[in-house]
Amino acid sequence: MKLIIGLGNPGKTYEHTRHNIGFECIDALAEKWDAPLTQMKFNGMFASVHRPEGKVILLKPLTYMNLSGESVRPLMDYFDVAIEDIIVIYDDLDLETGKLRLRQKGSAGGHNGIKSLIQHLGTQEFNRIRVGISRPPAGMKVADYVLSKFSKEDDPVIEQAIGKTVAAVEASLSKKFLDVMSEFNATQ
Numbered sequence: 335m336k337l338i339i340g341l342g343n344p345g346k347t348y349e350h351t352r353h354n355i356g357f358e359c360i361d362a363l364a365e366k367w368d369a370p371l372t373q374m375k376f377n378g379m380f381a382s383v384h385r386p387e388g389k390v391i392l393l394k395p396l397t398y399m400n401l402s403g404e405s406v407r408p409l410m411d412y413f414d415v416a417i418e419d420i421i422v423i424y425d426d427l428d429l430e431t432g433k434l435r436l437r438q439k440g441s442a443g444g445h446n447g448i449k450s451l452i453q454h455l456g457t458q459e460f461n462r463i464r465v466g467i468s469r470p471p472a473g474m475k476v477a478d479y480v481l482s483k484f485s486k487e488d489d490p491v492i493e494q495a496i497g498k499t500v501a502a503v504e505a506s507l508s509k510k511f512l513d514v515m516s517e518f519n520a521t522q
Contacts (some may be wrong), residue, residue, distance in 0.1 A: 335389045337415045338363065338503055339406055341424040341447040343481075344396040352467040353399060353480040355492070356423040356447075359465070359499045360392050366500060367392075376412065378405040387507035391415070400446040403454025410455075421461045421506060422451060423499060425480065429466025432491035434498055436515040437462045461511045463502055465495050 342348065342357030350358070364371055364381055371379040371394060380393040391413060395405030410420065424447055429435055439459040442448040452458050470479030484492050498518065505514045 335391065335413060335415055335419060336387075336507060337391045337393060337406075337410065337413070337420045339393045339395070339402075339420060339422045341399060341402050341422065342394065343398050344394075348481065350483050351481050352425055352484060355425045355465045355467065355496075357394050358492075359423045359463075359496050359503075360394050362496050362500050363503060364392055376405050376409040378409060380409065385507060390507065399450075401450055402447040403450035403452075406451060407454040417455060417457060417460055418511075421463060421503060421511070422448070423463045423465065423503075424448065425467045426464035427467060427469050427476065427480070429464060429468070431466050431468040431484075431488050432495040433466035434495060434502065434518060435464045435466070436502060436511070436518050437464065438511060438515065461506070463499055465499060 338360065340356030340360030342354035348354050367383050369381040369383040369392065371381045371392060373380050377397045378393050378395045380391055383390045383392065393409060395402045397404045424445060426435065428443065438461055441458060442452055467480070470476055502514055502518045505517065
């Protein structure tokens, strides 16, 4: 069983903001697989999908970004999901907008959602797909920037990044994440 987690903040206010790129990727997977996130439990919205490669759970924690681990850990425990079978999708300020970087481990790098996951999972070693959102313009606070919407110019780049993220997740269902990482990081 695989667990695909998209990080973001719940509510209309945060829809289509930079910080919610993880949610948008989960929505794209749910739409492609015709698997609406209708189940509400573990402080999250999720769907269980039966794929040819096995069962997959798509999760959007509804705890707000800084408390994401409070949703992920109980769901992992309930469904007995191993740490190596999760993939976390989230925004990254240190990557150019639309660029992807897949990793198997690492620090939080200042990302509060990842800090929460590391705290609740007890490890930094879990699969990640980081989606670049670039740094804020000079003089703009990081918090204001990540909670702002993408520009019209960025929209096609972000749509392409979401498509690549969906492809990476689908590839990871039948291949080792290390192989998927090598494939997708090489094309960036």
